[in-house]
Amino acid sequence: MTFILRRVIFYIAAFFTAATINFFIPRLMPGNPVDVMFAKMNSSLPPEAKAALIETFGFASGPLYLQFLDYMKSVFTWDLGPSIKFYPLTVGQVLGHALPWTLTLAGTASVLAFATGSWLGVSAAWRRGGILDTIASPGALALQSIPAVVVALTGLYVFGLILAWFPTSFAFDPQLDPGLTPSFLSSALYHAVMPVVSLAFVHIGGYLVTMRNNMIGQLGEDYVVMGMAKGLSDRRVMFNYAARNALLPSVTAFAITLGAVMGGSLVTEVVFNYPGLGHLLYLGIVARDYPLIQGQLLIMTLAMLSANLIVDLIYVLLDPRLRKA
Numbered sequence: 001m002t003f004i005l006r007r008v009i010f011y012i013a014a015f016f017t018a019a020t021i022n023f024f025i026p027r028l029m030p031g032n033p034v035d036v037m038f039a040k041m042n043s044s045l046p047p048e049a050k051a052a053l054i055e056t057f058g059f060a061s062g063p064l065y066l067q068f069l070d071y072m073k074s075v076f077t078w079d080l081g082p083s084i085k086f087y088p089l090t091v092g093q094v095l096g097h098a099l100p101w102t103l104t105l106a107g108t109a110s111v112l113a114f115a116t117g118s119w120l121g122v123s124a125a126w127r128r129g130g131i132l133d134t135i136a137s138p139g140a141l142a143l144q145s146i147p148a149v150v151v152a153l154t155g156l157y158v159f160g161l162i163l164a165w166f167p168t169s170f171a172f173d174p175q176l177d178p179g180l181t182p183s184f185l186s187s188a189l190y191h192a193v194m195p196v197v198s199l200a201f202v203h204i205g206g207y208l209v210t211m212r213n214n215m216i217g218q219l220g221e222d223y224v225v226m227g228m229a230k231g232l233s234d235r236r237v238m239f240n241y242a243a244r245n246a247l248l249p250s251v252t253a254f255a256i257t258l259g260a261v262m263g264g265s266l267v268t269e270v271v272f273n274y275p276g277l278g279h280l281l282y283l284g285i286v287a288r289d290y291p292l293i294q295g296q297l298l299i300m301t302l303a304m305l306s307a308n309l310i311v312d313l314i315y316v317l318l319d320p321r322l323r324k325a
Contacts, residue, residue, distance in 0.1 A: 004313070007309060007312050008309070011305045011308070011309055014305055015301060015302070015305055018297075018298075018301040018305075019072065019075050019298065019301070020068075022294050022297045022298060022301070023067075023068055023071050023072075023294070025293075025297070071294075075298065078092060079092075080092060080291045080294065080295045081291045082291070083284075083289055083291060083292045084287055084288070084289040084290070084291065084292070085283055085284060085287040085289045085292060086292075091291045091292050091294075091295040092295070094280065094292060094295075095277065095280070095292075095295050095296065095299060097275070098275055098276050098277050098279070098280050099277060099299070101171055101274065101275050101276040101277075102265060102269075102276035102277040102278065104192065105192065105195055105196060105199065105265055105268070105269070105274065105276055106199070106265055106276075108192070108196050108200075109195075109196045109197075109199035109200040109203075109265075110200070110203070110254065112196065112197075112200040113199075113200040113201075113202075113203035113204045113207060114203075114207055114250070114254045116200070116204050116207075117140075117203070117204040117205065117206065117207025117208040117210075117211065118207050118208075118211045118243075118247065118250055120132070120136050120140075120204075120208045120211075121136075121207060121208040121209070121210065121211025121212040121214075121215060121250075122211055122212075122215055122238060122243050122246070123136075124136045124137055124208070124212050125211070125212045125213075125215030125216045125219065125246075126215070126219075126238050128216065136208060137208070137209070137212060139205070140204070140205035140206075140208040140209045140212075141205065141209065142205070143201070143202070143204060143205030144205040144206055144209070146202065148198075148199070148202045148267045148268060149267045149271065151198045151201050151202055152195075152198045152199075152267060152268050152271040152272065153271060155194050155197065155198045156168055156194065156271055156272065159194060160194065166190070166191075166193050166194045167190065167191050167194075168272070168273075169272060169273035169274075170191060170273060170274075170275075171188060171191050171192065171274055171275050171276075172184060172187040172188045172191055173187045173191075194272060195265075195268050195269070195272045195274050198268055198272075199265055199268045206253065207250060207253065207254075210249060210250050210253055211243075211246060211247070211250050214246035214247075214248075214249055214250065215243065215246040217246070218243075218245050218246045224237060251311055251314055252311055254307075254311070265277075265278040266278030266279070266281055266282055269282075270282050277296055277299060277300075280292065280296060281293065281296045281297075284296065
């Protein structure tokens with residue numbers, strides 16, 4: 001419990017720091033939401049309308065420290081005010097509609113990349129110099145250098161336009177009403193294939209290289225040699241002995257990737273017009289929607305910190321030595 005308490009206190013402090021940075025980032029951007037609205041109207045609105053807009057959207061116009069105090073109060077009450085882009089909806093409502101789509105997209109892609117990359121890394125290390133190792137290891141290094149936007153656009157062009165195997169936009173058929181019906185779920189799954197695969201494709205190489213290197217280091221340990229000398233099956237030695245300890249760094253990478261993908265899926269969601277948090281972040285930046293940008297960044301921060309906290313707890317389960325640390 002002492003270990004858990006220390007980690008919780010650390011992550012609370014990290015969240016407070018991230019929330020503070022989150023306050024200043026939008027305000028360092030050129031322009032502001034009210035000026036953007038006036039520019040769209042070709043400055044045809046009367047000057048008194050500016051004060052009305054500021055009051056309607058709740059923009060603080062006092063000293064910066066008062067704005068910061070109001071902002072921190074809204075963070076801990078989760079009352080982030082109305083969205084500028086999607087007014088009269090609140091930021092909480094807008095993010096609540098997009099969050100399930102990003103959780104599905106990012107979670108599925110992360111698990112798929114982690115499982116595929118780790119399994120390939122274990123197999124390549126176990127049979128070093130074999131066909132799989134010869135092909136997979138250089139291929140993984142090549143995958144790591146390909147930008148996500150290239151993968152997404154290539155998949156969209158090949159499988160969406162040329163072959164027409166999958167739809168090119170939306171999270172489901174617009175003609176269907178959302179609900180837990182077989183037709184809607186099958187449509188959502190069908191539309192998610194390309195975004196999930198393209199997002200997972202980018203991260204497979206990193207897991208493969210990390211797991212292969214860790215696995216090679218474990219294969220020379222005495223406990224692995226002892227397991228093989230006892231006549232245990234290759235499968236048991238490979239997975240129950242070597243892979244279990246080699247998995248620890250990959251679990252850390254998984255947590256970091258999972259938190260990053262929550263916001264890093266912006267490119268994939270924009271390319272496939274997927275209604276997730278990344279797409280919302282792009283729309284919020286274009287519209288200078290400060291409340292929406294801040295709410296999105298807070299969710300990204302919470303996702304990253306929560307994933308790392310879970311990994312800390314999993315570490316204790318995977319490595320008994322940490323229970324005595």
